[in-house]
Amino acid sequence: MKSPLIFLISLLTFNFSVAQDPVSKDSITELDEVILLEALKSSADNGIVPTQIIGSKVFKNYSPIDLVTSINQVSGVYILSGALNTNRITVRGIGARTLYGTDKLRLYYNNIPITNGSGFSTIESFDLENLSHIDIIKGPKGTNFGANLGGAILLNSKQPAIGSSYFRNNLTVGSYNLLKNNLLFTLQEDKLSLSLHYGHMERDGYRENNHFEQDGVLLDLNYQLSPKTVIGLLVNHVDYTAQIPSSLGLTDFKENPKQAAFTWKAAKGHEANNYSLVGLTLNHSFSEKLKNSTSIFYNYLDHYEPRPFGILDEYTHGFGFRTKFTGKFDLSQTKVAYSFGAELYKDEYNWSEFENLYKDNNGQGSKKGDLFANNKEFRRQFNAFGNLLFPLTEAFSAQIGMSINKTHYDFRDQFNEGSENMSAKRDFKPILLPSLNLNYVISDDTKVYANISRGFSNPSLEETLTPDGVINPDISQETGINYEVGTQWHLLDEKMKVNLALYRMDVKNLLVAQRVGEDQYVGKNAGKTKHQGVELEMEYNWKIGTDLTLSPFISYTYSKHQFVSFIDEGNDYSGNPLTGVPAHRLNSGIQANLSQRLYWNTTHQYVGEIPLTDANSLSSESFNIFNSKIGYRNQLAKRVYMDVSLGLNNIFDTNYARSVLINTTGFGGSEPRYYYPGDGRNFYGSLQIRYSL
Template sequence: MRRTFVSCYLLLSTLIALGQTPATQDSVTVLKEVLLLEELREKQTTGIVPSQIIGEKIFDNFSPIDAVSAINQIPGVYVLSGALNTNRITIRGIGARTLFGTDKLRMYYNEIPVTNGSGFSTLEAYDLENLSQVEVVKGPKATAFGTNLGGAILLSTKEALGNSSTFSNNTTIGSYGLFKNNLSVRHADKGLSVALNYDYLDTDGYRENNSFQRDGLLLNTNYRIDSKNKIGLLINYIDYTAQIPSSLGITAFNEDPTQAAFTWAASKGFEANKYTLVGIHYEHNFSPRLKNISSVFYTYLDHYEARPFGILDEFTNGFGFRSRFMGTALLGGMETEYSFGAELYKDEYNWEEYANLYADNNGEGSLQGDLFADNKEFRTQLNTFGSFTADLSEKLRLQLGLNVNNTQFDFRDLYNTGDSNQSADRKFRTIALPSVTLNYHFTNYQSVYANVSRGFSNPTVEETLTPAGVINPDIAQETGTNYEVGSQLFLLKNKLHLLLTLYQMDVRNLLVAERIGDDQFVGRNAGRTKHQGLEVAINYRWDLTSMMRITPFVNYTYNRHSFVDFVNGDDDFSGNPLTGVPKHRINSGLQIAFKDRLFWNTTHQYVSSIPLTDSNSLSSDPFHVFNTKWRYEQKLSSVFSLGVSLGINNLFNVRYAQSVLINTQAFGGAEPRYYYPGNNRNFYTGIRLRYTL
């Protein structure tokens, strides 16, 4: 029944698109502005390696605090969100077994790596309103941006363009006491470009113990010294405090999804974060055929988290450099492109754990008790990379890439002394990870590609430690090989855009989290998985009149992910579908634009059931969620413009799990807690004022 629904949905959408009136050649440009596209043309970031980009016009279709829904438009990418501060990004099933946070991919902010030394990336540290675009490379084929199994996510900030000065303020209010304000000042004049943003966000949240408050400051400035030299400074500062309602058991989820987990409510659990990123980059053009972009950067995270089972007090100092050369050359009369460079990231992770005496605090919540752990870890990761791109014929291009990774951890136990001290280090073997991409263009608007690439994932801090707190010498990196073919077609005078991707990724030394206590886990290598999938994106532009445009789209993801070899004690899960991954996902939508002033956008998300246990004995319920938004933009004068918007999320008030945990166990007679409830029907409205000189 489910397969029939998916097939009929895609067929109907395609037939509707094919039946519409053709249009002009400039439709390709307009489609790029309105809808999600995967582009197989050259990019500054990845050469001919395919990636997908969403930009400001996609972001405008959602609430300014809803980066999750915007990114979920990308086939093959699924963000599970338990709260604004509890997100987990999975790409083609990679990362689905990570219980908290995002790992197994590499994230960059204006080409500065912001993934920490243990492989975790934090989406909530970046305000959606400050981004110009998000580019996603799925699988380990980015080469210059790491070869993690999940891929790479490249965040780019807005910049001032041309010779102008712009002042913009966007205020949003909504359900759950939502108040958000983003103030932006951008200026460009001759060689100087400055963008300064201040963001404030405050919301009580849908659930008990669910408030979130954030202040953010972003400075991005560039100065062109002369025709060959350019220098820039990036500063991003985030200060947020978020309460943690945690996950619920099925009974609590069905009876009252607004409640927090009992122990998290009793302890009034929360986290407080102060995050700073400072980066300086320098660009030098040696000649019209060769340039270099280099950056040095520093990151600091001060994190305090009051959990029922212990209070975590930690800080991380990170620093590094990145240098990349890009050039072109004639080789045997053939025009070629090349790129090579290196990226070094080092950080020092310090963490202490204290007893939480909330049970003895007269209902006042968490109370810090005695210290029971004090640790430090030095983490180093070095990536060297290079790629070579050449035209094998007028229509066929080849790109070869190679990334060489070296990772090491140095763990220091500062709490235990003598024979009980657990200090140790771990150096993973140097690993070479190649990538080969072929791209054939039938015309400028029809192309096919094929890619084979190798990738890896490092274990996290928790996964490298045994239950006794010592580094596990047997834990190994996950490795995998990705095979991928795809095509993109612009049809019906470029009004219809069709994207199709097929892939298979074979992963060895699968890292799994084994629960040893209430919200406490350790990792181990447990076998092999096979990730097979189909990704389809269909976009169409239909101009009803010269003033009215309708733009439907359907993005479909089919996941056939399974354990190839997975034995856990006496249980053999080989052949079972991979835990934590839905088999089907559909993201569809319809945008109606009138005079390019009034926009009405409605989106739909369907997620099929998700296996919650390795035995596949329990699954989440499938769900459909609809969001809609109206937006009106009007120039009031030559320098002033006004924008107003109104949005409704979860239009039909569906009860659903927006995020799930896998393989949870019950402790103290309580139910296992698998579910993070999604928000009920909620509203928001915004007003944006802009002044441009």
């Protein structure tokens, strides 16, 4: 344990919610969902583009260490989690072929870009317990947020309610020696709004070589300089060390999923990360018809990862700005809403690799040997965007948008400095990304929408390099056209909500990872894919009595994704299902308020078979996972509020793959390693205390 004082802090720290009156029943259940200071309110703010929001109501279904799973309740979005530090977010099949990490979408924290210069995002660098809500834009229709094929995910931190200041401490303990503590102090008075979070977590994990330990601090400070101007400071720092058990072959996965991959266990493979983000934002209202939000930001990542095939030592520091103007103007007695802006991100990525002499280290794990690679890459992305929203009639509106992206890579091999062709630049041509959104309100309870938009994805760093380690001049950006129609209903006196969407996305210049060594890959453009699907979400709020309320919900995704034309190393895979995507996925559950104080939530996740090879010769097995959580909340005193909960995950102790790799190859006669086992049956308990000032 890093600090035994954590226990003492957890038990003695209170939390608060500043009203001079006692906390009411409504404030108990709704306080975490309130977002105030409208000038700072963080939302998709993207016109009539359909956006799905995950808030505290969904977060309450899951353990505080597993809030990333809450995103799986959104149809069309699937997170594969190999471990707490290894998450891969896929949206409508985009990103499913990425082997490690998340790319092909944009990630923002309080509207500050946190996706790096090659397009990779690490949601694990943020404690999701610090969030008020998450906005998800599926597909490239979010012109204001990069128009990436996978869309955009916007993380929004908690803001204190007006006149509300409090301490809140949430302590969670559970299986695998889990200890997580999250301490929050908020202050809101006059012109100042402050939220300060400190989090600590440690866990041994379900598998061998699976220990995780993390500390994080988040400061969110906002000050009203004038009635029209608010300035904000965001500081996020995360320091974590995570052992890596890696993936398993089918035999090991079925017989002993708790074991680590042999070489990773022998090397005691792990990663150590120090990540910092600092952002300064100025919001100014010039008039009722023109407002601006501008941010400047800096981030730094220091990453050290001893792997069996080499020790990676890298650091990245990046900076940039984002500005956005919004307003309205009159056109033929119609008010047209507009937005336009730009975003620039530049970073410098430095990485070195050393031999790993773990085999000669007397069982002590990794040992740094000779340097065999030393590289530097400068990366730059520029996005400009604009939208016009026309209310054509009272019921019918149209929004046209345009985004332009310009990407530049400058690679330098410092190990073979002076050798011919070992450094290179890649300047991608500007790419135009138009979008059209239509929205028709049939009634107060029903509306339909349609979208056609163009998106793109940049190749990752590994995909830009040839097997010789230089930039591939022939690699191209993936591009695609998205077609989507959908409807939203509020039925039965608004007790039932139904969302239905149908989409098709045609992607060309498909980026394919080709394996050239153990866990080493390069990229190439290999064909076209067609992404088609149906997404359905339903929720019903059933008030049975004065205090008893049941809210069943269901989220279903049908994906028919396939290669249209795909030839790889002489093999024709055209017509095969897209690798890494389940055809069927279902999330369902029920939330129950059994009284004013007692609540109970149960969730179910079904994931169908996932094709693991382009030849469609092997698939993972489908699985069902059930989780349940019960809690009790109460006001203990005028200023003290308590919430205690107990949860059980994977109730039936199912052996399942929470994440998979595709197209892996066994080396030295070993079995190909496709599977990351999910946790077995495990429990947790949380105690939250809030004390109002």
